[in-house]
Amino acid sequence: MVQKKKQLTEPAKVDASASPKRRGRPRAYEPDVALGKALDLFRKGGFAATSLDDLSSATGMNRPSLYGAFGDKRELYIKSYQRYRDDARAATAEIFRAEMPIRKRLARIYAIALDIYLSGDAGPRGCFTVMTATSEAIADPDIRAMVLDALVGLDRAFAICFQRAKESGELPPSADPAVLGQLASATVHTIAIRSRAGVSRMELELIVNGAIDVMVGDK
Amino acid sequence: MVQKKKQLTEPAKVDASASPKRRGRPRAYEPDVALGKALDLFRKGGFAATSLDDLSSATGMNRPSLYGAFGDKRELYIKSYQRYRDDARAATAEIFRAEMPIRKRLARIYAIALDIYLSGDAGPRGCFTVMTATSEAIADPDIRAMVLDALVGLDRAFAICFQRAKESGELPPSADPAVLGQLASATVHTIAIRSRAGVSRMELELIVNGAIDVMVGDK
């Protein structure tokens, strides 16, 4: 199964609100919230350490229902990851799009990243893209492609920010947006890793602020 | 995975180096090389996805021997991780210690990191510290402590480099060694992640070179 090229235009919501009355026994779950629960579990333990029984009890669906709704465990993992990416993109899209000073833009992006990485009942959960890269990406080409797409997507989003800052005179002409974009991504990656190692939000914010200073110039 | 049935009675490889004649039946394995094989497996698949059967067949030791030599699976994982850290430190110690220009020092450190991350029969394996952070670190305080120690240890080693560069006039007085050290670590983390996503060594070197330029000034 080749990866679908779904970019921002994802209709996706076949919600019950407008559905013309399904025919059989009604579902006892809502696919969206069930997928959210599955994502929570996968984010906590990863693919291999999360069993179908865990997923079943967390979602309230028993295994056959899970299977029918999302496919096997691997497919469920992939759908969970896509959900994660969609959420993350939705949370940052406005900031990447709007007009604002580069420092403020970076600070807001990192604040959202920290919100995502530090959330969780059982401790901070880090970045699911990073988790997937370090676990399933090697053995599974489809998953690896998704991860790579996410990584370069973030690089590019940051690079565009730096490019605009350069055009507006916030950065010197010698600045290289592509390099700075990768460095901004590297900062995301490092706080994702450190968050799972138990580093506090305050320390992570210090790291972020230091990185911003180096990237756009100390002010 | 089926275990290879090795019926051969191995000719008792006692490490004849300096052992003062052990008393019982000699070991059929060498603990050091067995631990190395275990590390290879863990680096490839992580803790949960690596079974005792896999470890048994890779090391040539059967499970009771594994258990007797290294303890249970978790202890074996921890010992493997310590081995990894020791190896990594040994490979970089000389570079961190010797006197050389900051650019050269960074370049050599990153070259070694890439050697480690890109090695492996079944594709690049990335950084075991990063893998451990994104998998076992949350649920296991002992492991989390080891990971955190590794992370701040690298920060500090880099920071010392920048401090020395500052004292020798390679960096301006305004440079902050601690911040630069964390950014140098962030660059390590990002290439570790990207290596597992399939990014080529050439591209990773471009990222590294760009990061060096930003950290110590474009030359």
Next chain:
DNA sequence: CTTTTTTTGTACCATATCGCAAAAAATGCC
């Protein structure tokens, strides 16, 4: 040769795992 010590090899246990088939239940449509 016998005893002692250490490691190995085989077998085993209790549980967990994934995936699926068949039956039961709940709804809409006629």
Next chain:
DNA sequence: GGCATTTTTTGCGATATGGTACAAAAAAAG
């Protein structure tokens, strides 16, 4: 009401898993 359709539920089965018991094997010590 009766049938069709869809979902849920129960439970199965084949295998994998981590861990362990126990006896045979191999070597040094006495």
